[in-house]
Amino acid sequence: MEILKVENVTKKFGGFVAVNNVSFTVNRGETVAIIGPNGAGKTTLVNVITKKLEPDEGRVFFDGFEITRLPPHKITKLGLVRTFQVVNLFPTLTVRENMALAGLSAGATGEVRRVIEMLGLEEYTDRVVAKVPLGVQKLVELGTSLLLKPKMLILDEPVAGLGAEDRLNMVKVLSELKKSLNLIIIEHDMDVVFALVDRIIVMDKGRIIADGRPEDIRENKLVKEIYLGGE
Amino acid sequence: MSLSSRLKGLVNGNTVALLLLIAFLAIIPLTGHRFYMYIATLIMIMGMFAMGYNVLFGYVGLLSFGHGLFFGAGAYSTALFTLKVYSDPLVGVLITVPVALLTSIIVGVLTLKHGKVYFAILTLALSMIFWSALVKLRWLTGGTDGLVGIPKRGVFVDVSGPIVTYYFILAFFAVIMLGLYILNKSRYGLLLRALGANEDRLPFLGYSTFTLRMVALTISGTASALAGSLYAVFYSVVTPDVAYWTFGAEPLIMTLIGGPSYFLGPLIGALIFVPLTTVVARFAEYWMLLLGIALLAVILFFRGGLLGFLESLSRELKLGVYRRWRF
């Protein structure tokens, strides 16, 4: 059963085609990674799906609804939640306040404390987000996303910029999460990708060039050439 | 949270300062000094105006150059209602609330769908349109002469004595200040601060930024309109000047003087601004020029206002007390 369906989506910036006629579906329960070199169009694709950007062409369906024309807050309410590549929180508010905003939105204020505990953020609750370490900020962002009670969570580079320890911690948290909800992960760290996902979509120059199980992708010649070969 | 811990949360620098100020304002008539009462009344009215203004400016980060429109809408609706429909000051002030709601929604629909730059431009334009309508619709508004003889004696209340007028205004002042304080501490206060901190993120938490901005504008507009309404009752006269852009800039100036990031900032600004301008205006005809220069200096050099200056001073001296005054 499909939960997300992307149909012939195209996004141009002036003459530059960032996402070129991309189509794919994600089934319930699947954990998917979107990988590809810098500038492949991964983040733009996510931006178009979540309506951070308007698509030029194509349609997007989520959980049985067409969301192509919906504003982002309605898409979020439907249960399609995302995080951002660069931490995107309310820097002048405290960790608890950031969490509370998400809790209020989804009627889950009672769960704020539980999520803070689950992510091990107790010691930071009353500190202003701008002044906590990056690893903590990334967890806060994940926490706010969870409080929104998502059906699907799209994570844009969840471990980028993190040290080895924070990285392991994040992978541990995510592998717990994937049991209960659909994850789409955009990530450069192949160890993280192979540790977590059931399926990999490879993008290059705005197109999908490969789509399959991790072990197949690892063996795919084209992918090796364009992407993994560079490692 | 238990009731007692909730109550404990309400006792802090801001509430204590606010209650002390209200108590202080309450004893001023006991001095019997008419000039002090006059200044204190203006501080209450302009303080309300500025506090209302800052819901939009300090919390949400929207710069309105046209808040004279809301003040004027309040003043004129009270004047017109008491003069032409029902002669009672209390009803006249209360009628402002639905008028303000309607005005805010109209202004909001026209101005909030665009960026912050558009908001500044369009609020200025709308207030000037309103001003020219007040000047031109002589049959209704009395043109530049305005409306005179706004009654202080009515069916429900009689505020014709200066002391009664004073307490009438103080009562509204106290209610609005406490209302704004509760708002500040409530979930809506949190949402409005979030809107100011990072509005682009809110849609991805499931909030419509347009709706939130509209809520902020409505609260801000209603407080401003109530201030205008009390102004009309106080002077018994309204002229189109209250809708002119220079008057609409006054709450902005007060807010900047006091400090836009602090709950009581605008009120502190009014405490400084009102006595100063009342006194200066008596012997310097061109005090607005001085005001403009002061405004520019604040924008270039003291963007935190007085409270921001005190906060950084206390940080220098390692006192660390003023942070709590932020909203």
Next chain:
Amino acid sequence: MDLTPFLTQIFIGLYKGSLYWILALGLVLIFGVVRVINFAHATFYVTGSYMMYTFYMYTGNFILSLTMATLIAGALGVAFEVAVIRRVYKLETIYQLLATFAIALIFNEAQKLVWGKGVVYIPIPEALREGVSIGGVTLNYYMILIMVIGLLLFIIVILFMNNTIMGLRIRAVWRDPVMSEALGVSTRLIYTLVFFVGAALAGLGGALTVPLISVGPGLADYLIVTAFIVVVIAGLGSITGAYIISVLVGVLSSILVLITPELDIVILYMIAAFILLLRPQGLFGER
């Protein structure tokens, strides 16, 4: 039905619209390049008016006064950019708006202090008082001159922007200041230059106004609102749009004076609000 009153109003509207355009052009240039909405822009215009008046009173020479008024307004623009605007480029938009707003307040009051609260006025140059008669209405050469200057400015700006290296640089900054800085276009110089041009244009418009409309306190307030309406309806940043809408606003407001003298401005603004509801990006703006 006698149509001459309408024709008269249309002529008045055409020259008024041309003056609005000269004001709006500077506003659009400054916004397009510097990304600052200049609330003090109309005060440059009125500065031009007062300078024109003062120089004319002393010298009686129209051309000299016009030149001086234009240059002084331009110089004020440069002083404003260097002393104030440069300090706020890196701040939030809100503080840029506030700085120009404070300047507007200061100029307004300073002008009252220097030139008083009354209005000032100078005669139309003798050679231009005659005119041509069109449909029974006389249109004097001075009004025609203003319309021609407006049209010439439009043509010059469009040609300049599209056909010169400086124009290319300005368009580059217009599109993407960070990128053009990286490519070695000095934005600092261009910013100052644009402020000079914008303010000088405003000064020119203001100077040309004095023989036709009495200038006094309050004119700047009316003008800045009109200019804002023009650029918002045209679409912020559209030069062609600003020209067309300026002239339309001029003509429409003049005709409305004839039809509903009580509500002319109010009706005009309501039309503007309606357009804005339907097309938030303006009639000529891109999303």
